[in-house]
Every structure is written in C-alpha cells, then in structure tokens.
Amino acid sequence: MLVQIPDLLTPNEVALCRATLKAADWVDGKVTAGAQSSEAKTNLQVPENSPQGRQLGDVVLRALGRNPIFTAAALPLRVFPPLFNRYDTGMGFESHVDNAIRFVTGANVRVRTDISVTVFLTDLKDYDGGELIVEDTYGEQSVRFPAGHAVLYPATSLHRVAPITRGSRWASFFWVQSMIKDDGKRRELYDLDRAITETRIALGDKHHASVALTAVYHNLIRRWSEL
Ligand code: NI
Numbered sequence: 001m002l003v004q005i006p007d008l009l010t011p012n013e014v015a016l017c018r019a020t021l022k023a024a025d026w027v028d029g030k031v032t033a034g035a036q037s038s039e040a041k042t043n044l045q046v047p048e049n050s051p052q053g054r055q056l057g058d059v060v061l062r063a064l065g066r067n068p069i070f071t072a073a074a075l076p077l078r079v080f081p082p083l084f085n086r087y088d089t090g091m092g093f094e095s096h097v098d099n100a101i102r103f104v105t106g107a108n109v110r111v112r113t114d115i116s117v118t119v120f121l122t123d124l125k126d127y128d129g130g131e132l133i134v135e136d137t138y139g140e141q142s143v144r145f146p147a148g149h150a151v152l153y154p155a156t157s158l159h160r161v162a163p164i165t166r167g168s169r170w171a172s173f174f175w176v177q178s179m180i181k182d183d184g185k186r187r188e189l190y191d192l193d194r195a196i197t198e199t200r201i202a203l204g205d206k207h208h209a210s211v212a213l214t215a216v217y218h219n220l221i222r223r224w225s226e227l
Helices: 011-022 051-065 068-074 183-203 208-224
Strands: 003-005 076-079 083-088 092-096 101-103 110-112 115-120 127-129 132-136 139-143 150-154 159-161 164-178
Touching (some): 011 164
Antiparallel strands (some): 076 164, 101 110, 115 164, 127 164
C-alpha cells in the first residue's frame, strides 16, 4: 500500500529545511547502505548525528505527530530519526530493498523497518527525473510529489530512484516500525479506519453502525498489534 500525505510539512517548514540543508555538510550516501545496495546507490546525505540533521529531524517528527493520515496508515510504534538526502543531476538509486533492522546511532534502540517514508523537499519545477518507483504486487508505481508532501510504502518492496536529469532532488527519508508488522493487515485497518470516518459523517457518532465498526477496529488492533 502506497499512501500519499499531502502537506505533511508547512511551506515555512520546507523553507527552514532547505535553508538549513544548504549550509549542512553532505557525505556520500553509501554510509547508510548495505553491502549490496551501496553499489546501486549514488547520492549525498547529511550525516546521521549532525546537529542540522537532528534539528530538522525533530521538525519532521513533530509534523508526523500532528498528522492523522500518518497515524492511521502507519500505526507507528517507533520512528527512526529522519535522515536527509540529495540526488544531484546524474545521481540515482537502482532497485534494492531496505535493511530489515536499523540501529539508531547513539541510542540502544533497534527499529524494524516495516514502512519506508520519503518527504519531498524540492519543488517539482526545480528538477526532472527522480521518480520514486516502487514494485508492488499490482505492478510498478511511480511517484513524484510536491515539496512538503510525503509518501509511505512497504519497506518489504523493491524500489528505486530514477536518475535526475535536471536540477537536484532533496528529501527526508526514514523508516517506521509499526504496531502492525504485516502490510496486508495494516492495509485492512487503514481501509476500515477510512470507512468508519465516512460512516460517522453519514450516520453520526452515536449511530450503532459507527459504534460497532469502531469496536471492530480497536479489537483488531488488540488482536494484531505487537508492542
Ligand atoms: Ni531504499
């Protein structure tokens, strides 16, 4: 399941990210890649423990905390501290899968990567190429969203970033360990959550159907969640 989150970041937050990243140190993106994917990857990243990266990571985490689509789609247990990358003209990332477990540098915490997230930080008019292409069971899905928008996709899927043919594509990327490990179950819960929202609007919060469906939603989370 691919989920788009429009306007995760406000225009001011995007501007803050861009201004801070302009002054940041960038290193070869192979530092966070596994042995196999490092051969497929050409991009630049802000180092994991850089002060600018941590400051902007907190901006992204706060935005996630106030976003109902993120909460409903990810059902997050842990979020890896957001990282920042940049693909300049000619750079890209060939087909790969993300590592299953990530260690948070400086903290004794492991994150199982159930969901991958990209938050776009460059206006679409400022670069060409750079599509995020995700191989789904339904075929390939290609996304390229405006600055401030985010996309969630299953970390289990093969994915790539098409080469940039003009300009530079900046983004934040990170992973989420969900309370619901299984992508199919998470999708059912997301679909159910949206159907409940529609039911509440159509029939009201006190209608028996609204209450009963909400009970089913919470009981499924009780049965399926791992904390
Ligand atoms: Ni990846």
